Each structure stands twice: as structure tokens, then as C-alpha cells.
Amino acid sequence: MNRLQHETSPYLLQHAHNPVDWYPWGGEALERAKREDKPILVSIGYSTCHWCHVMERESFEVEATAEVMNEHFVCIKVDREERPDVDQVYMDACQAISGGGGWPLNAFLLPDARPFYAGTYYPPERKYNRPSWTELLLHIAKTYREDRPSLEEQAENLVNNISSGGDRLLGLERQTQGIDTLMENLRKNYDSARGGFGGAPKFPMSQSLELLLAHGVLSGNNNDVFQAGHSMRAMLAGGIYDQIGGGFSRYTVDANWRVPHFEKMLYDNALLLRLLGKLQLVTPDPRYLQAIEETTDWLQAEMSLPDGGYRAALDADSEGVEGKYYVWQYDELRDLLPPEDADLVADFYGITPEGNWEEERTNIPYRPGPLPVVTDLPVDVAVAKIANARRILADVRRMRITPGADDKLILQWNALLVSGWSWCYRATGDERYLTLATELYAALTDQLNSDGRWYRNRTSGQLGAPAFLDDYAALASAALDLGEVTFSLDYGLKDARELVDHVLETFSDAEDRMFYLRPPNESELPVTTKDFYDNALPSGNSQMAHNLYRLGRLTGEDRYETRANRMVEAMAGAIERYPTSFAGWGLTALLMQSDARELVVTGEGARRAAREFLSDYRPGLLIVASEVPRDDVPLLANRYITELRYFVCENQTCRIPVGSSDAARQLLN
Template sequence: MNKLVGETSPYLLQHAHNPVDWYPWGEEALQRAQQEDKPILVSIGYAACHWCHVMERESFEDADTARIMNEHFINIKIDREERPDLDHIYMDAVQAMTGSGGWPLNVFLTPDKRPFYGGTYFPPVKAFNRPSWKEVLTALSQAFNERREDIDQQAANLTDHLAQSNQFGTQTGSFLNIPKQELFTRDQCDTIYKNIMTQADTAWGGFGRAPKFPGTFTIQYLLRYHHSFNAPEGLQQALLSLDKMLQGGIYDQLGGGFARYSTDEQWLAPHFEKMLYDNALLVDTLCEAYQLTGNKIYAQTIHHTLEFIEREMTHLNGAFYAALDADSEGVEGKFYTWSLTEVQAILGDKAPLFCEFYDVTEHGNWEEQNILWIRKPLAEFAAEKGIDQAALETLLHNCRQQLLAVRDTRIRPGLDDKILLGWNALMIHACCKAYAALREDHYLHMAVRAMDCCWRNMQQPGQEGVFYHTYKADTPKYPAFLDDYACLIRALIALQEVTGHLHWLHRAKQLTDVVISQFSDEAGSYFYYTMQHQHDVIVRKKEVYDGAVPSGNALMVNNLWYLSVVFDDRAWAARAVDMLARLSQTVVRYPTSFGIWAAGILQMVKGTREIAIVGKEYRARMQEVHGYYIPFKVLLGAEKDQPGLPLLEQRERPGETLVYVCEDYHCIKPVFYIQEIINLIK
């Protein structure tokens, strides 16, 4: 009997009527596996996953396949976004076995939850040099029954491997007595830059070959490195990467927002799913690019993307949904693509110019359909055609609105409407940065509403500062993970910087205390992904890679460093330095996998500007600070002196609003306006 019908996850509900006897992860399924001594099949995916849908249609909806699964296995479905802790563990196991990973992730466990075999997509018949799903099921059932000792030994070896790979950071020794300027050097920053540039695609932007992911952390490092040390080639690569994405099919030219990644090197053909976190991280990066360059296209894209988020991915309570599917009507990208005939029928005599600009042709540019993308920048295209640029911009805008109105009548891709704490915090942070860069009050309103919703609905009853990971249908579920807390602390810090309300910082401090007490490893250096006393995982993992989302450990370095300055907590500062120093050699060698860490090293080398503003006009002065690109700063403001916050103590002068710029609490002479000393800061 399928047990998924009572779940709230859209991904699990997609499988609720399969003939497979699916269970959610939990005691009922795990106990049954032990009682019946059967292997467990864990199948992990997410609602917007195209190949997950394919395998469901081909295998999980097939009665004969379901019969084999039900007879020989205890079958568990997991939404990787609800249980990223389990996904991390079993993905690592499959990668160790096969050298690759992805979703759907299908992993086979012994009755005590230890993995012994796994893979990703399996076809219904042998193809792509892969065995069929039925062959895999039959062979593994036979092996489990006839070669149990071999299975148990493989499971033991894999579990040992997972535990051993988790031992970094527990070695003895400390960096506490080594000066910071010896631990982190300009030479490290230069080497990081050179290693990034060896992977740069100087023709189409981005890093590495197809498939191409946005690489926002790497782009941010190049922006900050150029700002720090004047590296025009690095700036050019960063901006080229953004420009090519903005012109490409990975960006929804009609509705705004970014797809997950591009399947080709030119950013034309995306994997059409839209994830909340990608859009948050790209808005973050575009805000920095805009502050550094003043390029209005970046501002327009921020506006367009946040319009999409508000229109299609925002709950009535202000929180943000997780994702939009790649498929509609069972076809990937159908909602977003066009035929030439459709465009001509809608636009009439404006179609030829529009189609030439967006590369719409009779034969199509992708699977006999057309993805809208820009082959030449608007100014260049207008000059070639002898058309006034402003007039062309107006014509294209009107055409896009006409097509968007028609597209809105189509059957929409599925919406994953669960609310994830960490991803919401990423978007809250992005809204704060958009408000700071563009001075649009509405973006601040979006940020505060979402934070209030998360704070109100996702805290565990009777445990202030202890949160749930996911929320849907008025029901929060699963204890929050390290990433959730780390992203939330960072968002609270950002809210203080844009509102001037210090209570956000006190909340950030409260959550940092929770993280230290509940997630610290035995050496008191790094943080585990799961809280203490969570018993349904076979190992407590420590995640350090900056992948699709930033590593919780990397964000905690930044959070600890920032809050150590605010509250003069030397232990937090020392821990941030220790975490960064222990990993620094790896970061320098592989910077595109450790982008947030790399920026942390750059910050340690360049220093942190401590900006304190005290007086009645402090909020207006804080707004002035946001008009400048100052990537490494602590910004505080208050109307009066604030005991307990060293940067805001003994700063008040009656009738004046003063701006203090400090480093390590040593301040230069206060000024009335930030522009008086901006060259010293920059």
C-alpha cells in the first residue's frame, strides 16, 4: 500500500498513486525492513527534476516493475529538499561507488540503513550503457539473499568511508598563535584568481564546459578581487559571464528569472526548472555588479527577476516557494518555447524585427522550437539596423508583453510550493541587497514580510531560536539544518544593515549561540550538518563545498567574523580564523568549489571596514553607504549610544549625526557624510 498520500511534499505527492508501495522516510518503513530482513530501496528526487519524472513514468507507474519492488524491497521516497541530510549521505555513497551522482538518486540499503549499491537514472530497458531497472532490482535481490556476507561487507566499507571522509578539522593543533597576516596573504588571493581564470570561458562567459551553472560565488570573487587589486581581466570575465547569461535562454526573456543551468556552452538551452536559490544568488551578484559598474541592464534584470519571484513564487503570507518545474504537459520546456508561426500570429508586422533580435526561426534553435535569446546586444543591433535605440527598446518591450500575455494562458509548469527556511533566507538577503543597491522600498518590504513569516511559523514551540526546516499547509516539519541557520543569520545581519534596527542583530547572535551549542564538532572547529541527538542518520556529515547553495560552514565563518566585531567576541573571531585557515590550502587549489571560502580569504587580506553611524539622521547616512561598493564591511547605526556594542559606544554628539570608519576598533576622525572619506574606504 502506497503511504505517501498524507505527505505535504509536492514531490512525494507526485508518487502517491504509483503502484509501488512507497513509504516516507520514518520509523514505520525502517522497522518493517528490520522485522522482515529486507533491503531498503531509497529513491531521492525533487519536484522540479525532469529525469525524476521520466523514471516515474517509465518504471514506478509500471505494474510489473512495481510488483518486483514491492515483493523484494521496502521502498522509501525522499524529497531531497525536505531531507538534504539524507540526500548528502547517500549521494556521497553513490559517488564513491560510481564516480558520479545526480537525481533521481536510487540507493539500496541494508535493513540498518547502510548503503551497498546505488545509481541515478535507470532506463526501463537496457540503454545508454546502463542496465534496465528490472535487471538491477532482480540482481540485487538475488545478491542480498545469496551473498549476504558480501553485501554486509560492502555496506560496512562504504559506511566507514563516509565516516572517514568526515574527519577533517578534528586534527590537533591550532592557528590561534599565528598572526592573521601570515595565515592569509595576497599571494593566496592571486593564486585563487589565476586558478579561476584557467577555467574561464573567455568567449561565452562562465567557467568550464557544458553543462554550465551560473557560478555566482566565482563571479563575486572576481568582482571583489578586481575592486581590491585592480584586475581588469577578472572584471571583464565576471561581467562577460553575467552578460551572456542575461542574453541567453537560461534567463527567461519574457517573464524574468533564471533557470537552473544551461545544457550548452552558449547559455542557450537551459534545464528549464527555476529554483528559488539560483534566483536569490544571481540577484545578490547582480547587485554587486551594478554597484561596481552602474550598468542599468543589471538594475533592470534585478527588477525583472524580483517581479517574477513576487508574481510566481511568493505565498500570500510573504514567504517564498521552492521551485518551478522544468516540465508542463509532460514535456520539458513546453511552457517557455515558441514556434515562428505562433510569434508571427501574435505580433503581426512587428514579428520580423522581434524574431531577428531573439533568434526565432522556422526550424527553431532547440528541438524544432525556439528559445528566446539575444544574439547581439541591443545597442549593436539597433546601430546595424539604423533604428533609434530607445524606439527599439520600446518595441521589443511591447512585443514581450504581448507574448507573455499569451504564454500566461498555457498550462503552467508544476509549482513546488513548500517553504524552505534556508532558501527563504537566501532570497531575503537578496531582497536586502536589491533595496540597498536600487533604493526600492518594496524590496525591503518583501524581505521583512518573509522574515516575519519564517520567524512566526517555523520556530519550534517552546524553543526560542530553534527552527524547523520546511513549512507547508500550515505545518512545519523536520529540525532545521546548519544551512538553514547559517543563511538565516546572514539574512538577519543584512536586515539590520538596511533597516537600522538593531534587534535583527540580537536575533542573529541568539541563533549563533544555538548553532555553536547544537552543531559544533568535537574539536570545536567546524559544524555538523545535523543537530545533536538526530538519530535517523548513519553519520553526521560536515559539508564544506560551496555548490548550488553556499556551504553552511563557509557562511558561519562570515557570520562569526561579522558578529565578533559587533559584539567584541574574540572567541568567535578566533573560530572563524581557525575554520578558514584549516581549509585555506584546499580553497586556493580549487576555488570554483569553495567560492564563499575564497572570498573569506580575500576579506582577511583586505580587512573589514567597520562603519558606525550615530545620530538622528543615521538611517539616511546608512543609505548613503549603500550607494558605494564596499564588499567587506560591518555597518551599524543608531540614534544614540548603544552600551554593549563597542562600535556604537561613546559616539553620540548632541545635535549631530556622525560617521565613524574604523578597523579593529581604531577609528579615523568622524565625518558628517560618507562621501567625505569614501576614497579611504574604497
């Protein structure tokens, strides 16, 4: 056993038995490298990463390979989900060298932690146009001994590249001042045949779909609304959605949403629940409601942690085989169900004797067509039979050996789930989702806040690193979302404001424009980085811009909106050119260019009266309700009347207050 045996990260513990002399990231390893003047190998991954497992089996578990690693390098393992700051620096280096990246990420550093080379997966022998892992190790060790100045030069160039890389996005020239070019560029990437964006591998890209939906609602562009729904319905019919157990996989290896990479991430499901809630508000669909319910059931059954909150992920593999837990043989259906039901279920889920996943000769449940296409049975009878069969299959599947679970409680990802369930409550009116959201928010405070300081994660009872920008941004957004659905002003005016003010004070760059991922005075890394890209997760900077915009409108304090405007303006050219990479930014830009609208409800029964307006999706509409005078809140100042009153305002001009929801709705429409 190596030093990783003392860690709590599931990913690090997976490597604790390796013959490699792994260190966790920290002072002990970095000081040894300096003391012995030895290069550092940093290997970065996460517990549900399939190719991380492959490289471990092929190389890190092999004694001869470990001997080479131990002789020539100080070897460090990093869980990227615990330390996104470490991951970002060395991923930026990898992308600067090769133009690509991924995990496992293997970076080679000088003793002062500056990177001079980085790559991803390496096989045990030459293939895929790559050297073997051992060849690479020996070559780098030889170069370090015999030509160190070249590595010093490469490290200097990489550090300069990383330091300035993000800032190159700022100030890119815009083609237009409006939002039209941004939306045109977003639509160019849309797959009109299969939904979603781009080809294989295919990711949900929920933030881009949210941008389409919001623009469609605000502009009256029904095609944008259709495309957002088209993509979600395609996912819900595909293998990326777990037809038996609920929840979404991270991506599919094909362009048709059919063959998933089976790992399930908490953040994907949180963001897709948020999108489902918004879609249900705009274009109600029983399939959206079913997916909200099934995904929530799965989260509670398979992802909840005993002390509160939700685990990070489920692995793709079980028993060493990718997807084994989730796939079915045709004969299994024949054994488990009556013959007529087995035929119906097989047709409904596309299950065949030969296997619909041809490479593996097994079946991934998906939906090849609606019920009338696959059966002549009355719809209600067919629905009941399929629901019963699904319960049977789910019960049988639970008896299989389950995929590995990553039990980290991560602040950012759980905060995104608070927001997701807040939107599910708006879409359904079901108190279940509001209760889940508020209980999770309270659990995060209990589990991840200690002595007034927030932490990134908790694993096996131990707190991880101090919270990063992404954590604060997601939590502030969750607080604002809860405030909007509960009409409890403290969520926004107290919690969100405290979080945002802390970020402004400690994470700001020298120009007071963007934010570092980690406060620069707390970092042992050779570069302090800023992340702007909205990838699978929204970037901390884009979420902060959105939070600042919302908080400025709620509090009436110009400093928040001024900072948000400065951030979005600096990113305007990048947003316009590459909207799928900056969709969260795009949504904030869209709202800033739209009319600022408020609905203020005061008087007896104000909260109950305001609640009915939650069932409409009106992007950018701020709803505030109070049953007591609140002159400390600009939107409520001098607007309290004992009787129920509705104030509809637009661009800082308010209509005459009205006394009924119908009259208020007419003004809003």
C-alpha cells in the same frame, strides 16, 4: 494509492498513485526492514527533476516492475529538499562507488540503513552502458540472499568512507599564505569566450562570480570585475534567462547559455539577485536593473505563496514536454504582432522559421546582439516596441498550461532571497526591495518558527523536519544583511547572535571546529555528515564561517572570529586548490586577509546619513549607525555626540571623526 498519499511534499505526492508500496522516510519503514530482515531501497529526488519523472513513467508506474520492488525490498521515497541529511548520506555513498551522482538517486541499504550500493537513473531495458532497472533489482536481491557477508563488508567500507570523507578536505597543504594562488586557480576555470566556468552543462556559479567581483574591487584588478560582469551579461543575453517572463533557469545543457534545462529554482534566483545587486553597485548597467525588476516581478507573480514566502521551484515540464511552456514558433509571432514588429522581435530574440532550438524545431528566446545590430530603428522606438511585444507574449504564455509548482516554503532558500533583495535595495535605493526583504523575513518567523524552534519547511500547512545547519546559516546571514541595510542593530545583535549561538551549542563537531548538517544526537542515519562544498547552494559550514566573522566584528566578541579563523584555516588548502567548489569559503578567506574597516555614524540623522554609503560596494566594510547612545556595542561605545559625526576606522585604529559625508568618503577612499 500507497502511503505517500498522506504526505504533503509535492514530490512524494507525485508518487502516491504508483503501484510501488512506497513509504516515506521514517520509523515505520525502518522498523519493518529490521523486523523482516529485508533490504531497503531508498529512491531520492525532487518535484522538478526531469529524470525523476522519466524513471517514474518507465519503471515505478509499471505493475510488473513494482511487483519486483515490493517483493524484495522495503521501498522508501525521499524528497531531498525536505531531508537534505538523508540525501547527503546516500549521495556520498553513490559518489564513493561511482565517482558521480545526481537525481534520481537510488540507494540500497541493509536493514540498519547502512548503504551497500547506490546509483542514479536506470532505464527499463539495458542501454547507456547500464543494466535495466529490473535486472539490477533482481541481482541485488539475489546477492542479499546468497552472499550477504559481501554486502555487509561493502556497507562497512562505505560508512567508513563517508564518515571520513569530508574530513579529508581539512588540513590539505597550502601552496602559499596569500590569496593569489586561489585567484589564479579560479581564473584558470573561467570561460573567457562565453563567460562562466567550464563547459556544458553550464551552471551560473554565482558564488564564484561574487568572489571574482570582490577580489577585483579590493585589489583593483579590473579584469576580475570585468569577468564577473561578462558572465552575468552573457547569462542575461542567453536562454538561461527567461526573456519573456523574467527569472533564471537552473542551468543550460550547452556552453553558450542558449538551451536551458527549464526548471526554475528559488535559490538560484535568490543568489543571482544578490550578484546582480553587487554588480550594479560596481559597474552600473541598465540591463542589471532590468533583470532585478523582471526577476522580482516573476517571483511575486509566479512564486509567491498565499500565506507568505515563496515556493521552492517550477518544473521544466508542462503537458509532459520539457520547456513547452517557454518556447515559441515563428508563426506565433506573425499571428500576434504587426508584421514590422514581428520581424523586429524575431530578430531581437533570435527566433527563426526553422527554430533556433534545432533538436526540437522550436525557438527559445535569447538575445543574439544589441539593438543596433538587429534594427535600424531609433533605439527608443525599438525599445518601446519590444517592451509592448514582450507584454503581449507574456499574456499569451500565461494562457498556456503552466509547469508544475513545488509549493514547499523552505527556510534556507527563502532566507537567501531576503539577502538577495537586501542587496537589490542597496543597488537601487528602491524601497520596494527593502519592503520585500523585511516582509519575507517576518513571514519566515511567522511560518517556520513554532514554540521557539525553527523548521526546515512548511507544506500545505504542515511543518517539516527541524531546521538543518543550512537553514540556520542562511537565516543568520539574512539577519545580518537586513541589519546592515536598515541600521537596526537588533537584527544582528539579537536575531543573528541567537541563531549562531544555537548552532555553536548544538551542531558543533567534537573538535569544536566544523558543524554537522544535523545535530548528531537527533539523527537516525548511520552516519552524521558535514558538508563543506559550495555547489549550487552555499554549504552551511561556509556560510557559518562567514556569519561568525561578521558577527565577531559587530559584537567585538573574539570567540566568533576565533572560530571563523579556525574553520577557514582548516579549509585553506581545499579553498586554494579547488576555488570553484569552495567559493563561499574563498570570499570569507579574502575578507579575513583584507584590512578590517568600519564606518560608524552617530548623532542626529545618523541612519539617514549612513544610508548613502550603502550605494558603494566596499567588501568587508562594516557600517554601523545610531542616533542614541549605545555603549553596549563596542563600535559605538564613547562615540555618541549630539551632532552628526562619522568615524572611519581601519584595523582597530580610528581617524579623527569628521562632520560630513564627503570628508568620510575621502577617508574611506
